[in-house]
Amino acid sequence: MKRKGTIILLSVIVLSVIAGIWYIVVKDLEDPVEYATEMPEQRTIVKETVATGSIVPKEEVNIKPNISGVIETIHVEAGEYVEAGDLIADIKVVPNVSSLTSAKNSIASQRNAVETAKLAFDNQTAIYNRQKELFNKGVISANDFDIAQNNYNNARQRFEQEKVALTGASQNYDIIRTGTTAGLGEYANTNVRATVSGMVLDVPVKVGNQVIEANNFNEGTAIALIADVNKMIFEGKVDESEVGKIKEGLPLEITVGAYDNKKFDAVLDYIAPKGVAENGAIQFAIKGTLKQSEDNSFVRAGLSANASIILDKAEDVLAIKEALVQYDPTTKKPFVEVAVGDQEFEKRDIELGLSNGIYVEIKSGITSNDRIKVWNALKPAATATNYGG
Structure with a gap:
């Protein structure tokens, strides 16, 4: 029984020795790891975000009308250059019935005011003429004549003011009805003009489109966009x-x-x-x-x-790929391995500068002639064995 145990023990020892020799031989047959190297280079490093x-x-101006109506003519197209004051479009006014009626009533009321002022002026004119004649004959005093003359001047001024107001009411009626009136010329509301110089980027309306004037309750219809x-x-x-x-x-x-x-x-x-x-x-x-x-x-x-x-930005600086940089596990300081012979490397502490995530600036520690070890190179993929026929 004792002899049988000895034989088993010797067999285990022999097998272990054979396995060890086989492992050593196989490891010796493997190709040794050869590390590639890369040289530092002069680069411009830019740190940026996108x-x-x-x-x-920078500035866009919407051209809008000062009166509501229908586009009658468009004088520009997108892409054209215009100067401030150039004609953009013509508008045909579609009168608002309520505003037109109000304007008519205003004219009628103003005409009555003119007639009343004329009657008062005619009356004061007659009184003034009589008082002037009496004053020249020495019948009345200078004070009485001054009062008559002052009343005459006031009546004449009131009459002139009412006539001007009647003219304004008539012009307002014409503007409401047609968009323009005598004397406005190029300033007529029906003429839409460029307020700035630039290129016409867009003309969002067409002939026949109805447009709304810009006011406190509505931003108005854009006729052209200029920038x-x-x-x-x-x-x-x-x-x-x-x-x-x-x-x-x-x-x-x-x-x-x-x-x-x-x-x-x-x-x-x-x-x-x-x-x-x-x-x-x-x-x-x-x-x-x-x-x-x-x-x-x-x-x-x-x-x-x-x-x-x-x-x-760092222009024309010595740089290496950031993947070549290693960090000391104790001090956390950066270093690289520099080739000093055939597959022989030594550790060099370095000072880093600006990095863009791919390349990093080297401020000190190595020169442009040093060869840096590629320490984390990927191993080639193993060739698949074909077991098929």
């Missing part, structure tokens, strides 16, 4: 997680996809003080004024665009 939005004019297309801005939104990183005055790089991703320079000049909830996140509106491009490219209003907000 906002989506569109290109719009200075040489003053364009970017309007977009940034997430609340980014708004704390930006400030007014930062440079923007606007990319317009419709123009083969052409880039335009701009300056951030507005950040909304209040955010708006959209799709479960708080968004803040921003605006940036576009600078005039060197080739004077025309940018159409309403185009979608992306704005890269440049938070910081």
Whole structure:
């Protein structure tokens, strides 16, 4: 029995030795790990955040009529340039019955006032003439004559005022009925004119459309939209997680996809003080004024665009990929492994600068001639074995 146990123990020992030798031989047959290296390079590193939005004019002016009616003629089309005062459209007035009746009654009332003032003036004229004759003969005193003359002057002034009021009532009636009156000329309400110079972006009405005047109770019908297309801005939104990183005055790089991703320079000049909830996140509106491009490219209003907000920039600095940087588990300080021979590396502490998430600036610790170990390179995928026939 004792001999049988000894044999089993020796068998286990022999098998263990054979397994150990096999493991060592197999490990020796494996290819050793060879680490690749990369060289530092001179780069410009830009730290930025991106906002989506569109290109719009800095100022847009809606041209609206001063009187209600029907569009009779339109003199401009979208895309045309106009100067302040140029004729935009003509309006044919459709009189309001209530206003027309009120204007007629006003004329009738004013005519009665003119007749009354004329009778009083004629009466004072007769009295004045009599008193003047008596005064010349020395029958009445100068004081009595002065009273008669003053009453005559007052009556004449009142008569003239009532005549002017009648003329105004008649003109008001003409304006209500036709939109214009004698003497207004180019200032007639039926002539809608541009109030600013710029490009006509849109003409939302057609001949025959009814329009409403702008007043305290109605914003009125827009006849044309005019803007200075040489003053364009970017309007977009940034997430609340980014708004704390930006400030007014930062440079923007606007990319317009419709123009083969052409880039335009701009300056951030507005950040909304209040955010708006959209799709479960708080968004803040921003605006940036576009600078005039060197080739004077025309940018159409309403185009979608992306704005890269440049938070910081380091030009022509020594940089490496951020994936090459390692951190000491104890001190948490950054370091890299620099090749000093064939697959031989030494640890070098480094000082980091600006990073864009891919490349990081190296302020000290290595030179442009050092070869940096790629310590976290991925192993190649194992080749699948084909067990099929």
